Each structure stands twice: as C-alpha cells, then as structure tokens.
C-alpha cells in the first residue's frame with residue numbers, strides 16, 4: 001500500500017527538504033527569543049507551531065516563479081522562497097543589510113524583490129488584496145505564475161480579506177489564500193472572533209472552494225495547496241485553505257500568554273508540535289534516524305550561529321538613509 005507521502009507524489013528527498021526547512025525556521029525562531037531575552041533584539045513574532053503549514057504549503061508552489069504575500073509568522077514560507085537565516089537575523093537586529101526594509105520595519109515585515117516576496121504592511125490582511133492584484137496583473141499580461149497570500153484567522157475579519165476574496169472570485173484569479181488558524185488573535189480565542197464553525201466556510205460566499213485541514217501535517221497541507229495551485233494554473237480560479245495548528249509561543253515577545261491560557265492548555269499543545277510529529281513520521285517510514293536527525297540539526301545550528309554573529313556585528317544604516325525609498329532620488333535609478 002502506498003504511504004501518505006507517496007500518494008501525493010512526495011519522495012523521501014522531498015520530505016527531508018521539508019523537514020530541514022521546518023527545523024531551520026524553528027531554530028532561527030528559538031535563537032531570536034534568546035536574543036530578545038538577552039536584550040539584543042527588540043522584538044520577536046514567532047512561527048513556532050505553524051512550520052508544517054508554512055513549509056508544506058510553500059513546497060507546493062513554484063519558488064522560481066510564483067509570487068508570495070506572507071504574513072509576519074511565515075519564516076517557513078520565506079525560507080523556502082530563498083530568504084536566508086542570515087537575512088532573517090539582519091532583520092531581527094534591524095541592520096542596514098536587512099533585505100526587507102534595511103532595518104526600517106519591525107521583523108516579520110517580509111519583502112524581497114528577487115525572491116518575489118511582496119513587501120508587507122503592519123495593518124493585518126493588506127497582503128490579500130495585494131496578492132489578488134498581482135494575480136490580476138499576471139492574468140492580464142498572460143504571465144505564468146500564481147500568487148499566494150497568508151494571514152491569521154483573526155485577520156480574516158478584516159475588510160481587506162473579504163474585498164480581496166470577492167474580487168478574486170469574481171475574476172477567477174490564480175490566487176491561493178491560506179488562513180493559518182492558530183486559534184487565537186493575540187488574547188482573543190476563536191469563538192470570540194468568528195461566528196461560523198470554520199473560516200473556510202466563507203469561501204462559498206466568494207464562489208471558490210474552501211477547506212479546513214490539519215496544519216500540523218505538512219503532507220496534508222502540501223496536498224491541498226498543490227491541488228489549489230494546479231487549479232489556479234489551469235485557469236480554474238482561486239481557493240481558500242484554512243490550516244489549523246497551535247501557537248506554541250505567546251503572541252509576540254511583548255505578550256505573556258499565561259495571562260489568558262491555562263497551564264493545561266499550554267502543556268497539551270506540546271504533543272502536537274509539528275517538528276516532533278513530522279520527525280516521528282519520518283522515523284516510522286525509515287527516512288530519518290537519530291544519527292541523521294543530529295546531523296541535520298548540527299548543520300542548521302552552524303548556520304544559525306553564523307547568521308547570529310554576522311547580523312550582530314553588521315552595521316546599522318546611516319541616519320541619512322532614513323529618507324531613502326521615500327522620495328525619488330535625483331536622477332533616480334530606483
């Protein structure tokens with residue numbers, strides 16, 4: 001009998017690539033918390049608990065031509081699209097070489113032209129109409145790409161979500177919107193945010209398919225995003241995908257979730273940690289063993305250490321650069 005990953009066309013090599021990107025996201029994120037608590041970086045907003053959804057989805061896209069409009073937790077998505085741990089650390093330290101904004105924006109505001117990562121704004125969900133607009137541009141100019149936007153479930157109550165999905169549905173645009181439902185919007189639990197059972201129920205109102213899936217399983221997420229991507233590439237229009245997973249940290253480094261989540265709830269979610277459950281799946285199928293796990297982890301830790309040292313020692317932007325990219329430069333080349 002075919003295994004789950006074979007059924008969706010993923011090889012052992014694919015699974016190890018997915019695992020390595022998930023683990024890289026986790027290790028970068030953990031390092032950022034240490035740096036924050038040591039007073040070295042001002043702010044962290046975490047991917048922890050959502051790596052399977054992020055990397056499973058990104059792996060189903062074409063990272064050589066598709067456009068992505070990620071949200072602040074998407075370390076796993078941007079890593080698969082080519083942003084490096086060093087670049088993520090440069091952003092965390094707000095250094096001049098930060099590719100996202102040269103240290104101007106907070107971490108998590110991803111944007112990198114060469115990897116087709118659309119720059120993000122602080123108001124949540126603005127990325128949805130941006131991704132829809134880029135999909136429209138691609139369709140009008142007959143270009144061969146699709147777009148992918150992510151957001152949190154709380155953010156699906158923002159007007160931009162509804163306007164973006166409605167427009168995408170009406171014009172049958174090649175865009176996938178993925179809601180990473182982690183059951184909280186800061187301190188507000190799901191049942192105080194959304195009246196319908198699932199966020200994906202909203203897809204029907206915009207004339208597109210909607211599914212709610214297990215966000216702790218990267219193979220399941222890959223399968224659904226791949227199907228949505230195939231439909232989008234075939235001119236069959238947009239899709240809404242809701243992944244359900246856990247937020248394994250506080251909302252951000254400025255929050256303490258013990259104020260609004262019980263100790264039991266926090267302890268219970270540990271068993272759903274996708275790094276552990278996917279690692280166990282790989283071991284069960286003879287794809288990973290303790291030795292290889294250590295080798296991958298050691299390799300990642302070397303990269304994280306090097307990225308940290310590089311970013312910590314990198315220069316800040318010159319004060320004069322504050323207005324760069326705000327006004328056109330004289331004889332401007334931008």
Ligand SMILES: Cc1ncc(C[n+]2csc(CCOP(=O)(O)OP(=O)(O)O)c2C)c(N)n1
Nearest residue numbers: 122123124151152153154155182184185186
């Ligand atoms: C328009 C807008 N309103 C409020 C905020 C403040 N804010 C930032 S993140 C956040 C919670 C979003 O929750 P959710 O969409 O579930 O994403 P999560 O952080 O849980 O991944 C809020 C209210 C904002 N950035 N933009």
Ligand SMILES: [Mg+2]
Nearest residue numbers: 152182184185
């Ligand atoms: Mg949320």
